Amino acid sequence: MKAMLLEQIADMTVNPEPLVQVDRAIPSPEAGQILVHVSTCGVCHTELDEIEGRTPPPRLPVVLGHQVVGKVVEAGTGANRFHVGDRVGVGWIYSVCGECAHCKAGNENLCADFRATGRDADGGYTEYMVVPEDFAHPIPDVFSDAEAAPLLCAGAIGYRSLRLANLSENSRLGLTGFGASAHLVLRMIKQKYPGITVFVFARNAQEREFALHLGAVWAGDTTDQPPALLNSIIDTTPAWKPVVEALRRLAPGGRLVVNAIRKEDVDKEYLLKMKYESDLWHEKEIKSVANVARRDIAEFLELAAAVPIKPEVLEFGLEDANQALQQIRQGGIRGAKVLRVSD
Secondary structure (H helix, E strand, C coil): CEEEEECCCCCCCCCCCCEEEEECCCCCCCCCEEEEEEEEEEECHHHHHHHCCCCCCCCCCEECCCCEEEEEEEECCCCCCCCCCCEEEECCEEECCCCCHHHHCCCHHHCCCCEEECCCECCCCECEEEEEHHHEEECCCCCCHHHHHHHHHHHHHHHHHHHHCCCCCCCEEEEECCCHHHHHHHHHHHHHCCCCEEEEECCCHHHHHHHHHHCCCEEECCCCCCCCCEEEEEECCCCCHHHHHHHCCEEEEEEEEECCCCCCCCCHHHHHHCCHHHHHCCCCEEEECCCCCHHHHHHHHHHHHHCCCCCCEEEEEHHHHHHHHHHHHHCCCCCEEEEECCC
16 A cells, blocks of 8 residues: 655755655554545644654654545454444544543543554555544545545644633634634634634735635734734644734733644744733633544534535645645645545
8 A cells, every 4th residue: 555654753844755655565453443445634734743853752654644534444353333334534533541530531632641643653644544443433424535634633623722712602712823723613603603703813815815705804914913802812823923922912811722732943932022911911821722532523523514614625646745744834725735545
């Protein structure tokens, strides 16, 4: 089978093609696992963090990809949730211990033994992958394979961020950055929470235009001042500057939700510009989003299918994974990037 393999940590400004195409043996499902023939796999900014060494070290070599859609072709011993031919999705959560206090409370995302798809186990930048059946999700019929892929991470993490944003019926919500996750958050709000108004901070004109097209009431640059202070802001960027600027745009008692696995160091010195009395005082708070739990994916898929909420996608071939990653780095492209692995 074909696979795009990460063999070593790399700086993508020096090595723009860190993934190499290889031929590998098709894996066999172990007890409790299913074998999935991959159709599509979303491309996520977290993969840039993995490649460049900002996440906990990936198991090398590793096949990246944690927004996977495909069909079950084989089941291991004891795996009976799905039948051969069923369409399933796999997100960032690959497995957990199931026994700790976090797991028992439904907060699997905080489990010390959390294993991530495409980091701790091979993911979906390949034609076939195995996954524990309990961590695969049925895909609603309303979505195509390409539409479903971004829902498994960008959509699910956006859904979790929205739950943590402490919103009320007529809240003013800000979104910093406007990529795959933020555009799905905006779609969710416009469809399900019409009383909430959305303000978008994005780094280029194309992203701001897209946000207004989807229903944002205002869109500006990171340092622009919106017409009113905001009750909550969800930050979806890899940078520190938007975090500090977002705090300055929160109303008293407001909450900033940071939706990122890791932040890049490129503008870390911006944190030194933060002033407690003007940026954090008045009971403002910062909350991080750590991974996703299975229920986040399951609940969001149900919500997205009922509306329906469908992402805008741009497809690439499996062999073009490096190009897709570079385009995420550069920004300015509407919606989500998805690899077409097989028909």
